Amino acid sequence: MDSEDFLSCHGKSIFCLTRYDSFIFPQTHNSFATSDAQFALAVSHLTGLEEQWGGGIRAFMLDTHHRNEVNTTPEDVRLCHDTGVLWPCALGEDDAEEWLRTLKYLMDNATGDVVTLKFESYVPSPHLEYLFNITGLKDRAYSHVLGEPWPSIGDLVLQGKNLVVFQQSHNDDYPWLHGSWSHTWETKYEMEEENDMNCRVDRGDGDQTVWVLNHFFKNEFGTPDPSKSIWANDYQTIINRTLECWEEVGNKPTLFAIDFWEEGELVNATISLNQMSHWTDEVPERS
Secondary structure (H helix, E strand, C coil), X not given: CCCCCCCCECCEHHHHHCEHHHCCEEEECXXXXXCCCCCXXXXXXXXXXXXXHHCCCCEEEEEEEEXXXXXXXXXXXXXXXXXXXXXXXXXXXXXXXXXHHHHHHHHHCCCCCCEEEEEEECCCHHHHHHHHHHHCHHHHECCCCCCCCCCEHHHHHHCCCCEEEEECCCCCCCCCEEEHHHHCEXXXXXXXXXXXXXXXXXXXXXXXXXXXXXXXXXXXXXXECHHHHHHHCCHHHHHHHHHHHHHHHCCCCCEEEECXXXXXXHHHHHHHHHCXXXXXXXXXXXX
């Protein structure tokens, strides 16, 4: 690079040198289940993709189902959340193709950012591939070879492969749909109070360097709790829990997942943490 060249990743040029598995991405749990989208139950956020993106969220958890038991074509894939009541899409849905088209537009109009999608998918892999092809996102999808080092944020950006996708099961025919439990692991996700939190492997391969720190709480009815998110999403709460798990696990979480992203300072906390090379470093001033 000559003196006229400049590359910024997630707002800072230094982040371009950070490996994907050494960077913390702010992530929304059930990103689509919002008040804006008029979900009737188990609302996880007030605002949808465009607002989340504008607020700095770059990783999204998505649940895919077919519209109903009859309409099961690739065109019928919806973003719905299974609450155990009726068909998953009966109490709220978002069009998966439209959601991904919006993401494509946002990515096309931003530079230097890597995006992660983590699917809890109940549709066949070919149906997901159809959606990624028709929306144009497939060209951006990175394929990681298990056991090889993850590339840097800057390399992914420069290669135009700045979209990393995970789903529960791995299929060799779709190498870009990385198996969540073979390529990653995650902490406990069924939590009601602070004492439920830990840094241990709940699902996945604990030997992997990419991992998810789940940090969202439900109420006694099993639905996301906005009042608990006030404490959970506080800047210092996020810093403290990340440092604790960083020390215990040995490396930073790659994805920090919350409900009600509008509360607190997840993005500012991850910016501070991403400037640290070790958990004992002094925490930078918040942005």
